[in-house]
Structure formats: C-alpha cells, structure tokens
Amino acid sequence: MRKTAIIITIGIILLVGGYLFYEKWYNGGSTSLWSNVPGNAVLVFESKSTVESWNDLVETSLWSSLKQIESFKQIEADLKALDSIEAGGVANLLQQNSLISMHVTEKNDFDFVFYIDLSQEKNLRAATKLLDYFKDNSGVRFSERIYQDYTISELTSKNLTFTYFINKNVFVGSFTSFLVEDVVRLVNDDYKSGFKLSHSQLYDMPKLANDDGNVYVNMEAASLWLSSFMDAKYRKSLKELGGFSQSAFFDVDVSGSKILFNGFTVSNAQADYLGAFSSQVPVKSDLKYYVPNRASAVYRFGLSDGGSWHNGLINYWKANDPEFLSSRDEFTRQYGFNFSDLYSWLGNNLGLVKLEAFRGSSQEELVFIQANDAQEALNQFNTFSESLAQANGDSVYVERFSTYEIRELKVSEFPRFAFGPLFEGFEECYFMLLGDYIVIGNSMLTLKSLIEDIENENTWGRSVAFNKFLESNLEESNVSVIFNTRRAWEGLINELDPEWNEFARKYASQIKSFDLGSIQFSKLDESFYTSIALQHEEQPVVKEKQSYEALKSASLNNKIITKPYVVKNHVDGSLEVAVQDSAYNFILISQEGNVLWKDSLGQPIISDIEQVDYYKNGKLQYFFATRTGLHIIDRLGNYIDGYPVVVDANLRFASVVDYDKSRRYRFFLADERGNLFLYNKEGVSLEGWNPRELTGKLAAKPFHIRVRGKDCMVAIQQDGVVNIMNRRGEMMPGFPLQLDVRINTSPFINIGSDFEKTVITVLSKEGRLIHFNLNGKVLSTEQLYKPTKETRFQLIPDALGKNYIISRQDLARLVLLTPDNQEILAKDYLSSDHLNVQYYDLGSDHKIYAVTDIAQSFTYIYDKDGQLINSRPFDSEQEIALIYFDATKKYHVYTISGSTYKVITF
Numbered sequence: 085m086r087k088t089a090i091i092i093t094i095g096i097i098l099l100v101g102g103y104l105f106y107e108k109w110y111n112g113g114s115t116s117l118w119s120n121v122p123g124n125a126v127l128v129f130e131s132k133s134t135v136e137s138w139n140d141l142v143e144t145s146l147w148s149s150l151k152q153i154e155s156f157k158q159i160e161a162d163l164k165a166l167d168s169i170e171a172g173g174v175a176n177l178l179q180q181n182s183l184i185s186m187h188v189t190e191k192n193d194f195d196f197v198f199y200i201d202l203s204q205e206k207n208l209r210a211a212t213k214l215l216d217y218f219k220d221n222s223g224v225r226f227s228e229r230i231y232q233d234y235t236i237s238e239l240t241s242k243n244l245t246f247t248y249f250i251n252k253n254v255f256v257g258s259f260t261s262f263l264v265e266d267v268v269r270l271v272n273d274d275y276k277s278g279f280k281l282s283h284s285q286l287y288d289m290p291k292l293a294n295d296d297g298n299v300y301v302n303m304e305a306a307s308l309w310l311s312s313f314m315d316a317k318y319r320k321s322l323k324e325l326g327g328f329s330q331s332a333f334f335d336v337d338v339s340g341s342k343i344l345f346n347g348f349t350v351s352n353a354q355a356d357y358l359g360a361f362s363s364q365v366p367v368k369s370d371l372k373y374y375v376p377n378r379a380s381a382v383y384r385f386g387l388s389d390g391g392s393w394h395n396g397l398i399n400y401w402k403a404n405d406p407e408f409l410s411s412r413d414e415f416t417r418q419y420g421f422n423f424s425d426l427y428s429w430l431g432n433n434l435g436l437v438k439l440e441a442f443r444g445s446s447q448e449e450l451v452f453i454q455a456n457d458a459q460e461a462l463n464q465f466n467t468f469s470e471s472l473a474q475a476n477g478d479s480v481y482v483e484r485f486s487t488y489e490i491r492e493l494k495v496s497e498f499p500r501f502a503f504g505p506l507f508e509g510f511e512e513c514y515f516m517l518l519g520d521y522i523v524i525g526n527s528m529l530t531l532k533s534l535i536e537d538i539e540n541e542n543t544w545g546r547s548v549a550f551n552k553f554l555e556s557n558l559e560e561s562n563v564s565v566i567f568n569t570r571r572a573w574e575g576l577i578n579e580l581d582p583e584w585n586e587f588a589r590k591y592a593s594q595i596k597s598f599d600l601g602s603i604q605f606s607k608l609d610e611s612f613y614t615s616i617a618l619q620h621e622e623q624p625v626v627k628e629k630q631s632y633e634a635l636k637s638a639s640l641n642n643k644i645i646t647k648p649y650v651v652k653n654h655v656d657g658s659l660e661v662a663v664q665d666s667a668y669n670f671i672l673i674s675q676e677g678n679v680l681w682k683d684s685l686g687q688p689i690i691s692d693i694e695q696v697d698y699y700k701n702g703k704l705q706y707f708f709a710t711r712t713g714l715h716i717i718d719r720l721g722n723y724i725d726g727y728p729v730v731v732d733a734n735l736r737f738a739s740v741v742d743y744d745k746s747r748r749y750r751f752f753l754a755d756e757r758g759n760l761f762l763y764n765k766e767g768v769s770l771e772g773w774n775p776r777e778l779t780g781k782l783a784a785k786p787f788h789i790r791v792r793g794k795d796c797m798v799a800i801q802q803d804g805v806v807n808i809m810n811r812r813g814e815m816m817p818g819f820p821l822q823l824d825v826r827i828n829t830s831p832f833i834n835i836g837s838d839f840e841k842t843v844i845t846v847l848s849k850e851g852r853l854i855h856f857n858l859n860g861k862v863l864s865t866e867q868l869y870k871p872t873k874e875t876r877f878q879l880i881p882d883a884l885g886k887n888y889i890i891s892r893q894d895l896a897r898l899v900l901l902t903p904d905n906q907e908i909l910a911k912d913y914l915s916s917d918h919l920n921v922q923y924y925d926l927g928s929d930h931k932i933y934a935v936t937d938i939a940q941s942f943t944y945i946y947d948k949d950g951q952l953i954n955s956r957p958f959d960s961e962q963e964i965a966l967i968y969f970d971a972t973k974k975y976h977v978y979t980i981s982g983s984t985y986k987v988i989t990f
Contacts, residue, residue: 114253117183117199121279122266124302125185126194126309128279131297132181185279187263188308191319192581195260197267203253234268236261286333289348289611295335299345303329303356318579324505327404329358332614342556345616349605353396355403358563358605358612360396364388366560366606367432371452373545374518375437376537377970378927380572382544383436383506384564390430394423397504408505415501421468423502429464431456431520436499436507439530440571440927447575449509450534451499451524458520465515465522469493483793485532486539486745490516492528499524512837528792529835535745548971549621553600556617563605570596570928596929597621621973632954635976636677636987642666647962648978648985649693653719654704659967661978662693662706663985670708670717673985681721687711691738691785698724698765700747707751709738714751714767729767733759733775737785743795743811750788752797758782760799762813772813779805779820783827789835791842791858800846802827808858818860825852829878832888847879847890868892868905882925883966889933891921900933900950908933909950915939926968932975934964943979945990953990 121128183199225240238261239246247264248257256267270278279302280287286300307326311319334347353359365388375382387393401409416423431454439448455461466480472494473480481492492514499507510526517523518538525531537543544550558564573596577588588595600619605612642665649662651672658675664685665671671682687710695704698716705718714729733755741750741762750770753761758781762773778799786799796816799807804823808816825848836842839858846854851868868877871894878891889908890901896916900908913919913935920936931948943960945953958964959981967976977988 114203115251117181117201117254118280119275119278120199120251120254120256120267120270121183121185121197122187122270123277123279123282124266124305125187125197125279126302126305127186128300129184129186129297130182130300186309187260187266188305188312189260189263190312191316192312192583194309194312195258195263197256197258197263200255201253202250202255231265232268232272234271236264236268283331283350285350285611286331286348289333291333291335296338297336299334299336299347301332301334303331313581313584314579315581324404327356327400329356329612334614334616341620343618343620344556345614347614348608349612349614351612354399357400357404360393360400361385361387361562361605361607361612362396363392364562364607366558366562368560369433369435369564370545371433371435372550372554373543374452374521374523374534374538375435375544376439376534377542377544377547377550378440378537378571379437379544379568380440380575381438381565381567384561384566385434386560386562386564387430387432387434390427391424393430394427401504405505412501419468419495420471425464426453426461426502429455429457429460433521434503436503438572440568441575447509447526448530448533449526450530451503451507451510452518453522453524455520455522458517458522461522462517465493466491469515481793483528484744484746486535488516488518488531488535490514490528490531493524527837532745550600553602553617553619556619557602558604558606558613558615561604561606562612564602565604566602567600568928569599569601573929632958632988632990634986635989636675638673638677638679638985640665640671640679640983640985642669643983644962644980644985646689646693646980648965648980650965650967650978651693651695651706652704654702655719661965661985663980664689665983670706670715670721672719672721677985677987683717683721685710685715687713690735694740696740696749697747698749707740707749709735709751709753711735714738714753714763726767729763731761731763733761737782739785739787741788743788743790752786752788754782754786754799756781758799758801760786760797760813762797762811776809776813778807779803784830787833789833789842791835792838794839796858798831798844800827800831804848806844806846806856808860816858816860818858821856821860821862823848823854823856823862825854826850830881832879832881833885845879845888847877849876851875851877851892853879853890868901878921880921880923882923884925886927887923887925889921889923891919893919898935909946911935911944913937913940920963922963922966924966924968930968932966934966934977936960936963941981945977958986958988959984 181201185197186194187197189195223241226237227240228235228237234249236247236249244259245261246257246259247261248255249264249268250256251271256264258264275281279300283300283302291298304326307323310325311322314322329349329351332347332349334345337344337346349358351358351362353362364386367386367388369384369386371382371384398409415421433452433454435452437450437452439450441447453461469480469491476494483490495513496511497508498513499510510524512526513524514528514531515522515524516531523531523534525534573592577585580588597620598618599621602617604615644663645666646664651660651662653660660675660680661673663671663673668685668687669682670685672680674680689708690711691709693706693708696707696716697703698705703718705716705724707716709715711734712731714727714731716724716727718724731753735753736756737754739752741752742748743750749765751763753763755775758778759775760773760778761775762770764770778801780801780803783800783802786797789796789798795811797809797811801807804825804827806819806821806823808819810816823846827846827848829847832845834843834845842858843855843863851870853866853868855863857863868890874895876893879888880891881888888903890903892899892901896913897910898913898919899910900921902908915937917939920938922934924932929948933946933950934943935946936943941959941961942957943964944957947953958977958979960979961982962980965978969976974989979986979988
C-alpha cells in the first residue's frame with residue numbers, strides 16, 4: 085500500500101531528476117502551477133516555505149509519534165541523504181513554489197501528483213548534482229512514451245515507477261501513471277476542467293502569510309477519498325458526504341501539541357447540507373455539561389431559527405435524497421406527527437451523541453433537543469407517546485429513575501425522520517426532560533447511565549482535559565463535530581477496509597495519540613468560517629519496572645483483613661479508603677494516608693462497603709454487613725439512628741438495592757445456607773423474605789436488576805439452580821432454572837429492552853459457558869477448551885459491569901481469554917493455589933488485568949496488551965482497588981499488605 089509520507093519524499097527526489105532529463109523541452113514559455121491541477125483532485129496542498137514548515141514540525145511533540153510510523157521515519161533519512169549530495173541544494177529546491185494534489189485511484193487507494201515551478205535557473209546546479217546521483221544508480225531504469233503529443237517519462241526502481249512530464253516550466257509527476265495522463269488531457273483541453281476554475285471562490289478567501297501551508301478541498305471528491313478507507317458495506321454513507329458542501333480552503337498551523345486548520349467553506353444554499361444553515365446565526369452551547377465522558381463523537385447543530393432550518397433541510401433532501409423525504413412524509417401520514425411543530429419550539433442547540441461501545445454491546449446513542457419552551461416540547465412528546473400507545477391498544481410505558489421520568493416512544497427511528505439520516509440508530513426510543521432539553525436515548529439503560537454520569541459529574545463539562553482542548557475551538561458555531569479517537573477506535577477499525585484495518589492496528593498507538601479532534605462551521609457573510617483542530621497527547625508509555633514508590637501509605641496497628649474500599653468524601657470530593665483490621669475495627673483513612681477514625685465492630689465484615697445517601701441530602705454514609713448485623717455509619721464514625729440492625733442469621737452476602745435511584749434503599753442478604761432476606765432502609769424485614777428459603781448455597785451474592793419497570797431479585801446457587809423472583813419473593817415465570825452445572829463465580833448481565841433480550845451469562849467450574857434470558861430460556865451453551873481434569877474456570881466481570889473475561893487455570897498456569905476465546909495472556913506463577921483475577925475495562929483504551937497470588941501475597945498488573953507492568957509484583961494480600969485519573973493520565977493502585985495500606989501510581 086502506498087503511504088503518504090514516503091510517496092511525497094520519493095516524489096520530490098525523482099521529479100527534480102526528471103526535470104533535467106527533459107531540460108530540452110523547456111523553451112521559455114510558462115504556465116501556472118494551478119492551471120495544471122485537474123478538477124477531480126480531492127485536495128491540493130500549497131506551500132512556499134516547505135523547509136521552514138518541515139523544521140517546525142520536527143521540533144514539535146507530534147513528530148515523536150509520527151516518526152514511529154515507518155513511512156514518516158523514512159522522510160528524515162531520505163532528506164539527509166539527498167542534502168549530503170549537494171549541501172543545501174535540496175533545501176533550495178523545496179523552497180520553490182510547489183503543489184501536491186491528492187486523487188482517488190481505486191476503491192480502496194489513492195495517490196498524489198506533484199507540481200514544481202522550475203522557471204528559475206538558480207536551481208540547475210543542485211538539480212544536476214541530483215541527476216548525476218541517479219545516473220550512477222544502476223537500480224534506476226529510464227524509459228519514455230508518447231501520450232497525446234506529449235512525451236511522458238518513467239523512472240523505475242524495483243517495483244516502483246515514477247511517471248512525469250514537463251509542461252513548459254511546470255514539472256508534473258506521480259507514482260500512478262494515469263494521474264499524469266489526466267494532467268496531459270487537461271492541458272490539451274485548454275485547462276477547462278481545472279481545479280482552480282471549478283473552485284474559483286476559494287482563491288478570493290483571506291489567507292495567512294506565515295502559516296505552514298494552504299489546503300484546498302473538493303468536498304465531492306473528498307467523500308470518495310474517505311470512503312476508500314472503508315469496508316464496502318460502509319462506503320455508501322461516506323460517499324454521501326459529497327453533498328455536505330462544495331469546497332473548502334484552510335491555512336495550516338502546526339505548533340506544540342496541536343494541528344489547526346482554519347479557513348472557509350463554500351456552500352450552495354439550495355443544493356448542499358451546509359447551505360441549510362445559510363440563514364442561521366452561530367450560537368453558543370452548554371451541551372458539554374450533559375455529554376458523558378465515554379462519548380466517542382458528538383454532532384452539535386447551532387440554530388437561531390428552527391423553522392428556517394427545517395425549510396433548508398427540506399430543500400436539501402429534495403435535491404439530494406428525495407427517497408428519504410418520501411419516507412418522512414409517509415411517517416407523518418402514518419403517525420400524525422407534525423414535524424413543523426417540533427421545529428417551532430426547537431431552541432439553539434441540537435446534539436447527537438454516540439457513546440463508546442463495549443465488546444459485544446450495541447451502539448448507544450443520545451439526541452439532545454433544546455427547547456425554547458420546555459413544557460410545550462414535553463407536552464408534544466407526551467401527546468405523541470400516548471397516541472402511539474393507544475394505537476397499539478396499550479398504555480405508555482413510564483419509569484421513574486432518580487428525579488427523572490422516562491417514557492417510551494413506541495416508534496422506530498423517530499430522530500432519523502425528525503432530523504435526517506445522520507440520526508439513525510434508534511430502533512427503540514425513550515425520552516425524558518433534562519433542564520430545557522428533550523433527551524432521546526436508544527435504550528432505557530442509556531438514559532439511566534446518562535443520569536448517573538451527570539449526577540456523578542462524569543461529563544465533558546467537568547473534564548479538565550476536554551476543557552483544555554475547547555480553548556482551540558470556536559465558541560459559537562452552526563455545525564460542530566467533536567470526537568475522541570480512543571473511544572471511537574473499536575467502532576472505527578471494524579468499519580475499515582481490510583488493508584487499511586491492518587495498517588491502523590499496526591500503528592494504533594501513533595494514530596490514537598491524536599486523541600481529541602473537532603470540525604466546526606460558523607456562518608460568516610456568504611460562506612462558513614471553518615476550523616479543524618487535532619490535539620496530540622502522547623500517552624505515557626507504562627514500562628515494566630522492578631518496583632514503584634508508594635504515593636501514599638499508612639501503617640496500622642493490626643493486620644488489615646479486607647480489600648481497600650475507595651470512598652468519596654462528600655464534603656470536599658476527595659477520595660478516602662475504608663478497611664477493617666484483624667481486631668475487627670472499621671477504619672477510615674484520608675486521602676493523605678492519615679487514619680481519621682476507627683470503630684470496633686466485634687465481627688468481620690462479610691460484604692462490600694457501599695456508600696448510601698440515607699437522608700437524601702447529598703451526605704454519604706457507609707453500609708456494610710457483619711455475620712449477624714447491618715451497619716450504617718456516617719463519615720465521622722457515628723451510627724445513624726436505628727443502626728446497627730441485628731439479623732437472626734449467619735450472613736454470607738449483602739448488597740444495597742436502589743430500585744429506581746430514589747434512595748429508598750433495600751438491603752438484599754443471604755446466609756450461609758442460601759436463605760434470602762430483604763430489609764428496607766429502616767432495618768425492617770419485608771414480607772416474603774424472612775427468610776425466602778432456597779434449596780442450596782449461593783455461588784455469589786444475590787443481586788437486583790430492573791427491566792422494563794419490573795424488578796428481578798436474582799440468586800444463583802452453587803449447584804446451578806437459578807432463582808429469579810419479584811419484589812415479593814415470588815418466583816418469576818420460567819424459574820427456578822436448573823442448569824445442571826457447578827458454579828462458584830459471579831455472572832455477567834447484559835440488560836436488554838425486555839426479558840427476552842436481557843441475557844445472563846454464567847460459567848461453570850468445568851468450563852461450560854451458558855447464556856440464558858429472563859424468560860428462563862437457555863440461549864446457548866459452550867464447553868470451553870479444558871486441557872486437564874484439574875483445569876478451573878472463572879468468569880470475571882469488569883469493575884463497571886460492561887464486559888467480562890474468562891480465566892482458565894491449570895495448576896500454576898493462568899490463561900485469560902476474551903468472551904470470544906481470544907487469548908489475552910498466558911503466564912506461569914510460582915503458586916498452584918487459587919489466583920485471584922480482577923479486570924478493569926475503563927474504556928478509551930484503558931484496560932488493566934490484576935492477578936493476585938493469595939499464597940505468595942503478590943499482585944501482578946498487566947496492561948491492555950497483556951504486558952506485565954511490574955516485574956517485581958506488588959506486596960498484596962487482598963484484591964486491589966484501581967482508579968484511572970484522566971487529568972493526570974495516571975493509574976492509582978490501592979494495595980493491602982499485612983498492616984500496611986499503600987497507593988501506588990503508574
């Protein structure tokens with residue numbers, strides 16, 4: 085595959101030699117560089133200071149990533165070699181006026197044409213020296229042929245051929261011969277279909293004098309070029325970008341950690357998409373405060389007049405997509421929804437947010453529709469949802485979550501019909517009011533996750549890194565696309581053409597170092613001011629080290645017997661740690677590593693330590709269970725009224741249930757025999773659960789899930805019996821389900837839109853992987869490869885419950901596998917006893933695998949590629965806790981060893 089950088093370099097080398105081969109053609113006549121550029125060029129790069137631009141690039145942090153790509157690395161070597169032939173000669177040649185145009189050559193490839201103005205004779209000496217160099221090179225073969233009365237020359241070396249010809253004072257060359265023939269045909273046609281003539285408006289735009297070059301873009305051809313990277317089934321959608329605008333011009337500025345393109349885009353108000361914004365005034369946006377940090381891309385449209393924009397869109401669809409417009413009209417007739425009414429209250433902002441997809445999960449999407457009158461907007465959506473429900477002989481499905489009311493819109497692809505094909509992906513639609521926005525999600529879970537992200541301040545507006553990037557963005561715009569390369573990565577590479585997919589995977593870290601990017605259009609006079617920003621932030625390479633210094637540590641009086649629980653200080657937002665020691669003291673440790681207080685419980689803690697907002701006032705307390713009691717303690721170490729609560733049982737598991745995030749907590753308990761208990765927040769045992777007897781011991785703690793407003797209480801037994809009950813303790817239809825396997829690990833839950841689509845995955849000790857749904861139907865079973873009789877399996881959900889891995893242990897050898905049986909790592913350990921595996925999938929390329937050897941009291945940390953980070957393992961007797969801090973790009977690992985607690989960073 086031709087790579088951009090090396091093509092440019094070799095092109096510069098060979099076209100200079102080619103000039104002297106045909107010096108006899110130079111007859112004093114002249115033509116401009118631009119006249120020779122065909123109109124089908126994707127883009128044209130123009131520079132009058134190539135050397136200075138090159139030197140500026142090499143001095144930036146960008147080059148440290150780019151030079152790791154073989155093609156770019158070769159540039160430096162080639163230029164140094166050429167400059168050694170004639171000191172300063174190459175620099176002089178590169179300072180002459182030159183252009184480079186890019187063209188699509190086939191369905192999945194492209195190439196370049198190089199143009200250099202050789203009208204000044206001062207370059208002859210350097211060019212002669214270069215020619216002598218090629219003459220002495222036996223590996224280069226020269227040939228020529230006649231094409232439409234022009235002599236075309238070719239230099240061939242190994243499997244690479246460079247084709248060129250001279251038109252008066254302009255040298256034209258390319259590694260694709262038919263691109264040179266295109267230029268010959270253009271010359272013979274009197275330059276009638278040239279790029280400059282076709283996009284003449286671009287040349288009247290104001291330009292910077294001291295930038296790193298200019299780029300001119302043909303949008304129709306650019307869409308074909310972008311589609312050349314994609315797999316066949318995705319090419320059509322990218323080709324449609326040709327209707328976005330006509331052409332664009334950019335000044336290029338490479339500095340520090342950013343690449344900036346600033347210029348103007350030309351549109352046709354009646355024929356292209358951007359033209360629909362011709363009557364709109366650029367506006368500001370507060371959307372960043374609602375966009376989750378796990379967003380991979382955000383499309384934001386800034387409007388000053390919704391009705392006018394609607395008319396512009398209809399004109400665009402008439403000209404470019406009449407089939408869609410017909411289907412939209414049919415939607416209106418079928419469902420009686422008046423889109424003009426929606427656009428009448430449409431406010432200044434409309435956003436489409438695509439979220440990072442986890443392995444095996446479908447794409448999550450959100451639409452944010454700002455309303456000038458939020459109540460009118462909500463009334464219209466409520467009325468429409470009710471009419472849809474009535475048409476189906478049903479009532480509107482409504483679910484409350486936290487302080488929000490989420491309703492179902494029982495129609496497929498509503499956002500697509502409302503705003504255009506870009507907004508597809510909403511097979512199901514749920515909506516809610518968020519401030520002055522109507523928010524539509526393509527699943528109930530997506531909206532619930534959005535609410536949690538906003539309440540936990542996990543949004544772009546609260547991100548230091550994102551706000552820093554925004555400094556280079558336009559404050560007011562009409563169209564903005566902002567993307568996070570790392571979070572979009574998995575979805576992107578899966579859509580690439582196989583050949584480009586291989587290239588992308590090979591240089592993934594270099595490409596992903598351009599982590600944030602934006603493209604913005606803002607109406608200005610008769611065109612659109614356009615800004616493109618790419619931020620480069622090279623990820624620190626986490627290299628294997630012998631040891632890591634502790635960032636914080638605390639030595640207690642007694643041995644610590646629990647893992648570290650990272651908790652939030654609701655007063656200042658700092659992170660603290662809760663543990664229990666061998667004297668059964670509950671201990672709270674500050675962020676600085678100081679013991680804040682301790683309280684003797686008299687019994688070991690048998691559950692996780694979870695934070696609750698018992699009084700619904702934003703102040704957090706700690707819930708946990710001992711063998712015979714429930715405890716809720718505030719952050720000062722005091723029990724709340726009514727606690728501890730004594731339970732007449734020998735408890736084994738306990739967890740907090742909050743059905744609808746209303747903080748009306750329930751506590752779901754199980755004893756050693758498998759009996760279930762359910763208590764309300766006041767510590768009162770609920771009817772049907774005192775206890776709810778099962779037939780065997782549990783494999784993992786019981787848990788709650790809510791699907792389509794129905795609460796399911798799930799308890800899986802070690803003998804493979806799955807019990808799913810309602811809130812009254814009554815068994816749900818299809819349960820208990822007998823799987824006839826032995827289970828000793830937690831399940832993985834993939835919540836769907838209904839019982840049929842909600843899938844629970846369990847893994848038996850013997851490696852039998854079973855998927856079943858909430859209707860009690862076994863969907864599939866698979867026996868995993870089992871090398872020996874002693875092989876033990878575990879299913880390991882990640883810390884966020886979005887994904888899982890599988891561990892397979894054969895004596896002292898551990899193998900970690902993805903859900904589709906791809907090997908992550910395979911390692912041998914000193915101990916053949918139980919190895920405790922933890923999995924953290926924090927998104928955006930941040931995956932960590934932690935293996936704790938209980939017998940040896942060591943923890944090994946592996947990165948996303950299964951590479952060991954700490955060759956000397958951390959001293960650790962318990963499971964670790966781990967947090968990634970986006971602002972510092974650092975992980976913090978919380979470890980326990982003996983009586984010592986440590987925070988280690990890498």
